[in-house]
Each structure stands twice: as structure tokens, then as C-alpha cells.
Amino acid sequence: MLDDYIGKVAGFVRAPKPIRIVVDAGNGMAGPEIPRLFARVPAWRLIPMYLEPDGRFPHHHANPLDPATTRELQDRVVAEGADFGVAFDGDADRCGFIDERGERVREDLVTGLIAEFLLEGNPGATVLYDLRSSRAVVEAIARAGGRGVRSRVGHAFIKTRMREEDAVFAGELSGHYYYRDMGFTDNGLLTLVQVANIIAARGRPLSELVRPLDRYPSTGEINLRVREPDIVLAALAARYGNADLDYLDGLTVGYPAWWFNIRRSHTEPVVRLNLEADTASLMDEKRQEVLGVIREADPGAKVV
Known part of the structure; x- marks a missing residue:
């Protein structure tokens, strides 16, 4: 089943280009999946961190929202000259991103970035965003010709609303990203694929792609x-x-x-x-x- 699943996720890769990605699985369940995915995309180079599942979480707790858990990943991205880094939570349904400069990327801005990209192939589609998201996300969806719908926080509410609205995509400040083409479910591995797709398609660093969205100062949660x-x-x-x-x-x-x-x-x-x-x-x-x-x-x- 795992190979079938990885094949499904790899099917979303678009025009891959040589790219270096540091992946911190946090000793969680992304670990067994990551090498199998990269094996199907030879253009990508994997720089692995803590892929071995270990419920004791010996290196750091698997929560990419906590800045303390991504410091080593941030340093590694810079040291390796990687294009970006990604940190997964324990069950791999959430993820957080590090740009090529070693800076954390706000999770709601990733929602805006992916929404713009997916709307190119789904003009006029509906995108859900949780109500904590930056106004820049709302503006990005509208600018891309999409229909933005505010949602309550929480995967149970978002998954239900996605089905009701037939939304192509949804994003939460928590780092959950949901896809209609994956059964209206949240999927960290597919989110890695989409960010890699965007960098390949745009031909620009992640920091530059996010910059237009990062224009409203926020307290964070x-x-x-x-x-x-x-x-x-x-x-x-x-x-x-x-x-x-x-x-x-x-x-x-x-x-x-x-x-x-x-x-x-x-x-x-x-x-x-x-x-x-x-x-x-x-x-x-x-x-x-x-x-x-x-x-x-x-x-x-x-x-x-």
C-alpha cells in the first residue's frame, strides 16, 4: 500500500528540475515515505534529517510550529546551500517550510502561495482559508481569480466545508494543507511536492516567491x-x-x-x-x- 500511495503523491510532480531539499522527518511517520518519494523524482536531491521513526523523539519533538524544533533544520539548509527545507510533524499531516536563507516561512503565506499556483490550473475554483490567515492570503486568492471562503479552525470543520464547497485546496495556520485531489484530506507530503513544483515553475527562490505575500505585520498566535x-x-x-x-x-x-x-x-x-x-x-x-x-x-x- 505504501508504494501505491507514494506513486499517487509522485503523480502530482510537475516538470521537476534539479533542486536540493533538506527534509526533517522529526523521527516521525514521514521518515519511511520520504526516500521512496525522492527515488521517483531523480531530479531532486534529498538531504535527510531524522528519518528513522522513533516514538521517543530523541532529537526534538515533532512540531514544526515551534521555532525551537526547526533551528537545526534552518542551519542545515544554509550549510548545504539547499533550495528549501521542510519539517514534518509526527504523523506527517502537517509541515513547515524554511526558505533558502534559513528563514521560517509563515504557514498562512504557504496557503497563499499554493492557492495561487493551483488556481492557474483551476480557474475560478474555491479555496478555503482558516480565519486566522493574513489578509494577504485573501487578496492572493482573489488576485488569482479564485473564490476565497473563510473557515473555522480545525480539520473536522475544514474537511466538511471543503466537500460542501467542492474546494480545490484549503490551508490552516497550523500547517495543515488540504487537497480535493487527495480526497479532501490534509497531506504534508503532497505539500512538499507542491512547493517544489512552484519553485521549478517560477524559477525563483522561495524567499522571493513569498515576499509579495509577507506585507502585513502579525503577532503570530x-x-x-x-x-x-x-x-x-x-x-x-x-x-x-x-x-x-x-x-x-x-x-x-x-x-x-x-x-x-x-x-x-x-x-x-x-x-x-x-x-x-x-x-x-x-x-x-x-x-x-x-x-x-x-x-x-x-x-x-x-x-x-
């Missing part, structure tokens, strides 16, 4: 432990009552020059805040302002 999430959300809704408010998932507050979303985590006893603005100074100002409102509503609120 801030996790806060609060006693009464409902009281916190109500206080924020009252404070920003003149904004565009929606409750698709938690509370989203939108102004022309900045916005934020705050929502309960599905997996941890925290609320998660994401804020983006047109400028770094405005982002810093509004982050402090919003955190101040939260702490006024819940004096015990703590960033964790």
Missing part, C-alpha cells in the same frame, strides 16, 4: 490562560463595538488597517489571539491595547 473566556470575549466585543464583528470561531474584530481573532483552543485550556495590522508600529500598539483589555477583564490572564 499568542496563547493566554484566562479564567472566564466568555467574559474576556464580551469585554473585547464591547470595547471594539464600532468594528466589523463576527463570531464564526470565537470573536473576530475587523478595522480597515488592523484586525484580530480570539478563540478558545480545541486542544488546550487557553484562548488564542492572532492580530495583524498594516504597519509594525500599529501592530505593536494594538497588541498592547488588546492585551490590556483582556487583563482588565481578567486580571489573572497570563501569556503561556
Whole structure:
């Protein structure tokens, strides 16, 4: 079955060109898959890291969202002169990317990059993005002629909505990327293929391809432990009552020059805040302002 699966994934490779890719499987389940995939694409050169599955995770925990887990990969990309690096989580349904300079690439910007590419072959198609994604992602989908649809956070919600909308692709800030052509499921291995396809087709480094999307400063996800999430959300809704408010998932507050979303985590006893603005100074100002409102509503609120 594994060979059949790898054959299916390799079938999405388009016009491969010589490319050097550092892959950190994190001692997880991507390990057995990666060499088999690269064997089917001779133009690619694999630079492997921690391909042997080991549930003790002796080198680092397999979570590409944690910057601490990708530092070695970032150094290796630069040392090897690789075109990019990719880190997988333990079960290989999530991945994170490192550009040729050794810099992390924001997961939502990868959504925008892949969406633009897939829309070239699927004009007018629907693309889902989770509501924490940068406005640059929304703009990229529209610019490519696609129909962008906001979604709640979480694979159960996204997979259901993808089927309802017949969406060609979906992306989450968590590093989950979903494909209609793979049964509306998230697939880290296919995401590696698509990023390699984009670099081959564009003939430009990953950092240059991402740069047009990386234009809105963002706080990233801030996790806060609060006693009464409902009281916190109500206080924020009252404070920003003149904004565009929606409750698709938690509370989203939108102004022309900045916005934020705050929502309960599905997996941890925290609320998660994401804020983006047109400028770094405005982002810093509004982050402090919003955190101040939260702490006024819940004096015990703590960033964790």
C-alpha cells in the first residue's frame, strides 16, 4: 500500500528540475515515505534529517510550529546551500517550510502561495482559508481569480466545508494543507511536492516567491490562560463595538488597517489571539491595547 500511495503523491510532480531539499522527518511517520518519494523524482536531491521513526523523539519533538524544533533544520539548509527545507510533524499531516536563507516561512503565506499556483490550473475554483490567515492570503486568492471562503479552525470543520464547497485546496495556520485531489484530506507530503513544483515553475527562490505575500505585520498566535473566556470575549466585543464583528470561531474584530481573532483552543485550556495590522508600529500598539483589555477583564490572564 505504501508504494501505491507514494506513486499517487509522485503523480502530482510537475516538470521537476534539479533542486536540493533538506527534509526533517522529526523521527516521525514521514521518515519511511520520504526516500521512496525522492527515488521517483531523480531530479531532486534529498538531504535527510531524522528519518528513522522513533516514538521517543530523541532529537526534538515533532512540531514544526515551534521555532525551537526547526533551528537545526534552518542551519542545515544554509550549510548545504539547499533550495528549501521542510519539517514534518509526527504523523506527517502537517509541515513547515524554511526558505533558502534559513528563514521560517509563515504557514498562512504557504496557503497563499499554493492557492495561487493551483488556481492557474483551476480557474475560478474555491479555496478555503482558516480565519486566522493574513489578509494577504485573501487578496492572493482573489488576485488569482479564485473564490476565497473563510473557515473555522480545525480539520473536522475544514474537511466538511471543503466537500460542501467542492474546494480545490484549503490551508490552516497550523500547517495543515488540504487537497480535493487527495480526497479532501490534509497531506504534508503532497505539500512538499507542491512547493517544489512552484519553485521549478517560477524559477525563483522561495524567499522571493513569498515576499509579495509577507506585507502585513502579525503577532503570530499568542496563547493566554484566562479564567472566564466568555467574559474576556464580551469585554473585547464591547470595547471594539464600532468594528466589523463576527463570531464564526470565537470573536473576530475587523478595522480597515488592523484586525484580530480570539478563540478558545480545541486542544488546550487557553484562548488564542492572532492580530495583524498594516504597519509594525500599529501592530505593536494594538497588541498592547488588546492585551490590556483582556487583563482588565481578567486580571489573572497570563501569556503561556
